Amino acid sequence: GLVQGELRLIRFATEAILRGTFVAVLIAAGLGLLYPLKTATGEMLARSQPTLIDLGVALAGGLAATFALVQPNLSAALPGVAIATALMPPLCVIGIGLASRDWEVAQGATLLFLTNSVTIAASSSFLFWATGFTLGRKDGDGRIPRSLQISIFLIIILLAPLGWQSYRFVQEANFTREIKTVVREEVANVGGELDTLSWQEKSDQNILVM
Secondary structure, eight states: OTTTTOHHHHHHHHHHHHHHHHHHHHHHHHHHHHSOOSSOOHHHHHTSSOOHHHHHHHHHHHHHHHHHHHOTTSOSHHHHHHHHHHHHHHHHHHHHHHHTTOHHHHHHHHHHHHHHHHHHHHHHHHHHHHTTOBTTBBOOOSOOOHHHHHHHHHHHHHHHHHHHHHHHHHHHHHHHHHHHHHHHHHHHHTTOOOOOOOOEEETTTTEEEO
């Protein structure tokens, strides 16, 4: 729809996405209320902290699905499932986060869903345009459609929060590694061995709770 400028097709696709999003979040929120979680699981946290890697995965998924669509001898079922697995988990995390009133998790999952949605749409539109599927025919004039330019612009906007998340992720990973190294050495000095370690940063007091 974006590449061909078909407003009717864009409207139908948007309505389908909104309906699916609403149903998925509603079901996840309902299950979250029936089976409440005390704390967010590791899988939930992984989908509430999107990085540039997630954008790259969404980009590859969109290109793979579109390539399967434009090749008549290939089935788009497998890439379609891959795209579904990219979109559904963050929607479920949004619903569970809303049910448990964990706004940070819900917000992070929303960013991941938007990242996947925009990137998949933009990458697929680009490949459709590159293979000549413009104006309903394989005879594009070589100019990038305005709708595709807007999609690319949205991806550029998403680079800022995703880049910041990636930076935070790297900083936290380095900090965690330093903590484990220091604690492991101190435990070894007293003749012990470190089994597991968990910590939480108290930013207001600038201390670590082990």
